[in-house]
């Protein structure tokens with residue numbers, strides 16, 4: 001397997017400094033507590049603080065260092081084949097509303113960059129979704145028609161800046177890309193300057209809905225708030241059956257320097273070949289950084305190392321680049337009807353709000369979520385309130401995905417117990433750098449052998465809802481296939497919805 005200069009660290013993380021906001025150690029009281037400091041949480045807190053609300057922004061790790069720090073960072077309203085899908089399943093009016101809401105988010109990013117003078121490499125470019133196989137052309141034609149009907153300046157093209165032929169593509173001009181951390185850290189600075197309280201390394205573990213609401217943190221400190229926004233990517237609480245209506249997927253990214261003259265000059269996406277997404281970013285000197293994303297998969301399934309190799313091979317075969325210098329991964333959640341859940345946490349909720357299920361389009365959806373949730377907390381109802389309301393249910397449009405999600409979780413919960421996907425009979429079978437689930441004294445242990453040969457054992461039972469974790473052979477973590485929780489080899493939570501670590505276990509005998 002290839003060695004990377006920046007293994008598991010995104011370009012966005014490696015080119016920005018580390019934040020040092022304090023841990024919450026006392027009880028605090030605010031108008032609004034926002035849990036999770038990715039793009040949705042930061043934008044919600046930002047909108048509220050600007051309107052004079054007192055805000056606490058609480059992050060389990062560091063701000064803008066979770067999924068948002070590992071995104072591809074395209075700010076586009078062109079979301080694969082969404083407009084034809086929405087028009088077919090929910091009607092043309094819904095598709096048009098979706099387009100308007102996404103355009104509003106894109107325009108808001110550009111306006112903020114101007115207003116605050118943020119240096120975040122914002123570039124305006126066309127976005128394309130393309131197919132190389134003639135069989136896919138009718139889908140592209142239908143998407144162009146649906147996007148035009150939704151009010152977007154979409155065109156059908158066969159020529160792109162890519163160094164290979166496409167059979168057809170939808171092109172939407174004047175979309176954008178940027179450096180997401182530079183943009184969001186500027187918003188966080190602005191938030192702090194307005195007196196918002198920002199806490200890092202503070203994991204929220206309890207939510208008491210009331211008037212006011214009360215959040216409890218891992219260390220016992222509490223936050224009392226008139227409203228609570230749960231913006232933890234996958235919600236760390238479930239009050240409305242959202243766990244059954246969200247499906248996690250993970251995608252891999254490789255990035256390499258490319259001569260500026262070979263820059264394809266746009267943002268590209270195809271769902272062929274298990275998804276390939278292409279963009280570039282500025283580098284010092286004459287080169288650009290080519291960023292290729294793909295190999296979508298359910299966390300905790302299959303070899304991640306093999307997928308990274310496939311993605312790097314695909315990139316080298318099509319672009320004039322050498323070995324990628326970065327590789328990283330990002331995770332997102334798909335909803336059952338393709339539209340994010342942004343709004344009331346459950347039907348009776350008046351003070352707790354949620355934003356999740358961005359389906360890989362977190363940049364516009366995160367900004368949209370911030371504006372929509374801030375408006376709703378102020379008692380306003382933007383035109384797209386019902387479209388994104390998590391309480392919606394479209395039985396016809398969602399039934400198939402709901403059934404599939406629950407069958408998948410059931411399959412992992414039961415089937416993985418019979419034969420765990422990353423299973424070994426004995427620790428003697430583990431090579432340095434590898435891990436497997438091993439049965440010991442009637443219990444399943446997740447055992448990892450580090451490069452020095454030392455063994456580390458934790459429980460293999462996910463602390464969220466009890467599925468078995470599997471070893472991720474590229475990122476060296478324990479990943480849960482049911483709802484996407486991820487844990488370090490020491491059991492620490494890397495990614496929710498789990499909030500408790502895997503329990504330590506004795507290393508099984510060889």
Ligand code: FES
Nearest residue numbers: 462464465480483
């Ligand atoms: Fe839900 Fe593991 S993430 S059971």
